[in-house]
Amino acid sequence: MKELVIKCGTLIDGTGKDVIHNARVFLKNGRIIRIDTENSKLDDNTQIIDASNKTVMPGIIDSHKHIINNGGSGIGVGLSIKQIKENIKQIYSGGVTSVLDLGSANFLRFIPKLPIKQPRIFYAITILTCPNGYPAEYMNKKYYKLGSVKECETKEDIKKAIKSLHKKGVSAIKTAVVSRTFDNKPQKCWTDNQLITLTDEAHSYGLKVCAHITYVEDYAQAARCGVDSIHHAAFNGKMNERDVDDMIKKDIIFVPTVSLCDLTIKGLEEQWIYNPAYNPPVNERIKENMRKFTDAYKLCPEDKPVGDFFVKLSKKEFKQALFYQLENIKEYIKRGGKIAMGTDSSLGFSLHTTPIREIELLALAGLSNIEAIKASTFTSASVFGKEKEIGSIETGKLADILIIDGDVSKNLSDLQYIDTVIINGKIKYTKNKKLNLS
Ligand SMILES: [Zn+2]
DSSP states (O other): OOEEEEEEEEOSSSSSSOOSOOOEEETTTTTEEEEEEOOOOOOOOEEEEEEEEEEEOOOOOEEEEEEOOSSSSSSSTOOOOOHHHHHHHHHHHEEEEEEEEEOOOHHHGGGGSSSSOOOOEEEEOOEEEOOTBTTTTSHHHHHHHSEEEOOOOHHHHHHHHHHHHHHOOSEEEEOOOBBBBBSSOOOOOOOOOHHHHHHHHHHTTEEEEEEOOOOOHHHHHHHTTTTEEEEEEESSSOHHHHHHHHHHOOOOOOOOHHHHHHHHHHHHHHGGOOOOOOOOOHHHHHHHHHHHHHHHHHHSOOSSSSTTTTSSOOOHHHHHHHHHHHHHHHHHHHHOBBBBBOOBOOTBBOOOSOOHHHHHHHHHTTTTTTHHHHHTHHHHHHTOTTTSSSSOOTSSSSSOOOEEETTTTGGGGGGGEEEEEETTTTEEESSSSSOOOO
């Protein structure tokens, strides 16, 4: 296989280091084989991509996704193979080269039907929870039967479930630590003993544990019982400072997934679906559901649950949730905690098209642009233990690379100008069909 070299204008390597100007990145057999700044003579048969007035950075990694979900207010609305294929196309067109799918019913059944041209897909398949634990409050049991959720009670149940998921090739174990429902009623949750069994067992297979949490009351339990990443910034108040310190001390990665709430509120308040310029890449059933959701939101008083949404949240709570989420991210960043980028796409108006809003919100909460890119690449890979293979532009790593028409180190919104997406050393997407290959 021929050697490929990318002449970089601005290189952001994803490790958090300062940008390098005028470097060259050499690729061969799907890997990064060398990075230099010396401008030495190239072999005659080396292919060149000239990105000398562009940004070169690692492919984005979304560490919390639901590929099979679409927009709108209900789970499973508009689900079709055609739509899933469209989602996949949108994902890599938006610069995402790897995703961790954290819960999708019947996921494995869809894998053989997915297009060959796709991002790397890592998955957890099933949420492990205690009997009647989250998400029992809203998820129809038919999805449990399709593999979305597995309830476990005894040590043996937990061990058996993890063994079976490991056999199915999962890259992480997804669980939930949620002690109350969205409308503030008590909800069954793991005991410490159960959760420690789960984390110990997952770790014995080399699997990281990702915990869904939404209430300030539950972070302490997750931290003391050994989870590796905590997904979603708390909705209902400011996280306890001691819990935040415990999480940071234990090196827990925080995946705030704040854009889901932000984009949903914006989409509803600004009535995007009635704007002729808003033409989301989703089927008519999903668009119809977005209209229904928008109408229900408009008609609803501030303090009553918004009709047509799968959880009972009022407009007031929606807006408060966004406020608290941002405050909690700021605190985690201020205290030096690790942050990773996950969109939780898709529901509401957060689609699979681009993760830019999530990345911008992380920067708004206090990360520098370079740190926000690290959160969206290297640290995201760490959520499922793949940071030695993907997530940065370093010698020996798999060649998942983006070329951006702009300077991302100065302006994160330049991420919208995706020029080229390279996965495994191969060009999967390019803005110009006639690529500057010489
Ligand atoms: Zn999720």
